[in-house]
Amino acid sequence: MTPPADSVGLVTTQKFVYEQPFALCCGRDLPGFELVYETYGTLNAEKTNAILICHALSGNHHAAGYYASDTKPGWWDSCIGPGKPIDTQKFFIVSLNNLGGCHGSTGPLSINPATQQPYGPDFPTVVVRDWVASQALLADHLGVQKFAAVIGGSLGGMQAMQWSIDFPDRIASALVIAAAAKLSAQNIAFNEIARQAIASDASYFSGRYNEHDKSPSKGLGLARMIGHVTYLSDDGMREKFGRELKSGDPSQGGDVEFQVESYLRHQGQAFSQRFDANTYMLMTKALDFFDPAREHNDDLVATLAAAEAKFLVISFTSDWRFSVARSKEIVNALVAARKNVASAIIKSDHGHDSFLLPIPRYVNVLKTYLNRIYRDTCEVKK
Amino acid sequence: MTPPADSVGLVTTQKFVYEQPFALCCGRDLPGFELVYETYGTLNAEKTNAILICHALSGNHHAAGYYASDTKPGWWDSCIGPGKPIDTQKFFIVSLNNLGGCHGSTGPLSINPATQQPYGPDFPTVVVRDWVASQALLADHLGVQKFAAVIGGSLGGMQAMQWSIDFPDRIASALVIAAAAKLSAQNIAFNEIARQAIASDASYFSGRYNEHDKSPSKGLGLARMIGHVTYLSDDGMREKFGRELKSGDPSQGGDVEFQVESYLRHQGQAFSQRFDANTYMLMTKALDFFDPAREHNDDLVATLAAAEAKFLVISFTSDWRFSVARSKEIVNALVAARKNVASAIIKSDHGHDSFLLPIPRYVNVLKTYLNRIYRDTCEVKK
Numbered sequence A, B: 001m002t003p004p005a006d007s008v009g010l011v012t013t014q015k016f017v018y019e020q021p022f023a024l025c026c027g028r029d030l031p032g033f034e035l036v037y038e039t040y041g042t043l044n045a046e047k048t049n050a051i052l053i054c055h056a057l058s059g060n061h062h063a064a065g066y067y068a069s070d071t072k073p074g075w076w077d078s079c080i081g082p083g084k085p086i087d088t089q090k091f092f093i094v095s096l097n098n099l100g101g102c103h104g105s106t107g108p109l110s111i112n113p114a115t116q117q118p119y120g121p122d123f124p125t126v127v128v129r130d131w132v133a134s135q136a137l138l139a140d141h142l143g144v145q146k147f148a149a150v151i152g153g154s155l156g157g158m159q160a161m162q163w164s165i166d167f168p169d170r171i172a173s174a175l176v177i178a179a180a181a182k183l184s185a186q187n188i189a190f191n192e193i194a195r196q197a198i199a200s201d202a203s204y205f206s207g208r209y210n211e212h213d214k215s216p217s218k219g220l221g222l223a224r225m226i227g228h229v230t231y232l233s234d235d236g237m238r239e240k241f242g243r244e245l246k247s248g249d250p251s252q253g254g255d256v257e258f259q260v261e262s263y264l265r266h267q268g269q270a271f272s273q274r275f276d277a278n279t280y281m282l283m284t285k286a287l288d289f290f291d292p293a294r295e296h297n298d299d300l301v302a303t304l305a306a307a308e309a310k311f312l313v314i315s316f317t318s319d320w321r322f323s324v325a326r327s328k329e330i331v332n333a334l335v336a337a338r339k340n341v342a343s344a345i346i347k348s349d350h351g352h353d354s355f356l357l358p359i360p361r362y363v364n365v366l367k368t369y370l371n372r373i374y375r376d377t378c379e380v381k382k
Helices: A127-144 A156-165 A183-202 A217-230 A234-240 A259-274 A279-291 A292-296 A324-336 A351-356 A362-379 B126-144 B155-166 B186-200 B218-230 B232-240 B259-274 B277-288 B294-296 B324-336 B351-356 B360-379
Strands: A012-018 A033-040 A050-054 A092-096 A148-155 A171-177 A244-247 A253-258 A309-316 A341-346 B014-018 B033-040 B048-052 B091-097 B149-153 B173-177 B245-249 B254-258 B311-315 B341-346
Touching: A012 A127, A012 B173, A050 A127, A050 A156, A092 A127, A092 B126, A127 A259, A127 A279, A148 A156, A156 A171, A156 A279, A156 B048, A171 A362, A183 A217, A183 A279, A183 B186, A183 B232, A183 B254, A183 B259, A217 A259, A217 A351, A217 B186, A217 B218, A234 B186, A244 A259, A253 A259, A253 B186, A259 B186, A259 B232, A279 B254, A309 A324, A309 A351, A309 A362, A309 B259, A341 A362, B014 B126, B033 B126, B033 B341, B048 B126, B091 B155, B126 B155, B126 B277, B149 B155, B155 B173, B155 B294, B155 B341, B173 B351, B173 B360, B186 B218, B186 B277, B218 B259, B218 B277, B218 B351, B245 B259, B254 B259, B311 B351, B311 B360, B324 B341, B341 B360
Parallel strands: A050 A092, A050 A148, A148 A171, A171 A309, A309 A341, B048 B091, B048 B149, B149 B173, B173 B311, B311 B341
Antiparallel strands: A012 A033, A033 A092, A244 A253, B014 B033, B033 B091, B245 B254
16 A cells, blocks of 8 residues: 555564563563564654654554555554654654563563473563663664653553653653553452453463463453443443444344444454453553552652653543543642643543544644654754 | 341241233233242331332342341341331332342243243343333232332332333332433443353353353353442542552562452352342343333433422432433433422442442431422321
């Protein structure tokens, strides 16, 4: 296909191979790892214009542009490209698949050198801090000492926050979108139910489904359905589906199907074909475990004290998984820690999924903020 | 055990046997049916002081008092008893297990006379209107021409509303608590995921699990966990569980268990042992299908035009499954239809489950309202 003119065009995937032992927070080592990534735009001579994109639960490295084999662009193509908010005419953008992922980076599907079998459920626990450490090694490999911005939504926003804490001198700005400083009990509960759905599938075999030539696709589909409903809003779903019927008549009972039901089943099935259940388990655990203030006596202000980045914190009115209140907690802590912080609450009916959508005010906020970052961080130093 | 003095004491279950064919809205007939029920208090000579309690998704006929074999009282014992809001010194209270239930009334566990096997998944679809019609037959049996009140929370509130529409001259007041005039797409979505969880269980056998001597307990447990989380509120869960750990250390990863996770798993397991999966399927469908305005061109005002009852509509601030806005829709329609309607929005952190809890203002509203109903409907006629 011919990519549209405002896209980054055809893209290819690259691979970073790290061949030394990598110590994880859980106490285990990886003997080395690979990260697949894509880059869009050009790194300037001063290497000051790099942006890191961190993906969420089910994301991957293909954030923008097109593959020759596919008509669908990357997951954040609406925001990344020439003239778009994350402007490839200005910035050099790096997007990777995180450690533990199932799209090419070292994860449960990779061969464990110790056994010559795929890791499967034996892949070690990975936490947000591990991702950030591995991303820093990727930055070293690319010659990027300091990112102009680290940007992410949801679990990606948690990585941006962790970057500001762990590598204060390597990140000029952190864009924390639709995120939280830690999950609530309700968030953990939904993740746990998703995990239980996977673990309850008779084809799960305690995570060793590949050895049995099986796939817990029903369980993974259910997990996705649960996630999907909670990423939307009641109002958004009402607008999209209402009580529209696909078949049957509720006043008669019997075989009735509402549109929202067949939509959800389709979402679940499609997801279970493109995602690995062990990775889903690992990613939801990383979400649950994220709680940087835990090591600082639950004091988020103290946790953020060392950060040097500028912050932009964005939330969406109808997002009830990572509500406006959760973003306000981050903003309040940053203000109390006397950091440079801007924030925006974007009106939207699309729930948590809003962060992936080209909502005009949202896009505008991103564009304006990143233009300023470019001026302050990239142009000035020229 | 010795029941507390403010309880209705030891109670026993009675059975109403209806031996004629009963036509259901789905077009199928039951050759007859049985309803198990309990009564508390005494029917007055004029038979004007009867109250019908309608149960919700997972409820049953044991609403108050104690069984000799059990230390736990009925599910609404906090509100039903001598001196309590639903006062057994004043009212004669009837509480039944609905058709399609799994606690003794005719349902999927009953023998189908045509096959001499349990109905299982072949039990016909039952809608709220069918329940109300069968409850009216029970009222006939008890000699109750007109209920002083029909009361229910959630799916029970829908029955109270349907009563006011289908039998306007047989109900003096309808107490519609934490309900909605119809489910939203989000509500249907959660119910569908619960059904998918059950149907995905390898022990479900398309509902014929009993024939295989199996039980889809994992799927039913999952369904309950999904329901349970959505019946609580984010704030309520934060207060109850926060991020309290049962074991492990999230910053280390590995085997970590949050309190909320083990709580949910316990809830799911316990429920799967006391409830029938086919009944759960049937009850969630009845919820989805409820939409009395559908037959009136989606005009709720026109739907309620014939109602003669007084209405009390109660909602709870943190209930996001059946939100305050949903109750307001009912109140607005009743006002527009020029009905006698009172309403209360009760502040509570306990989500949808609030309707089962003895929240002081809620209890007080119920008591005051029912005292007035007693004065107007029962005493005056003496």
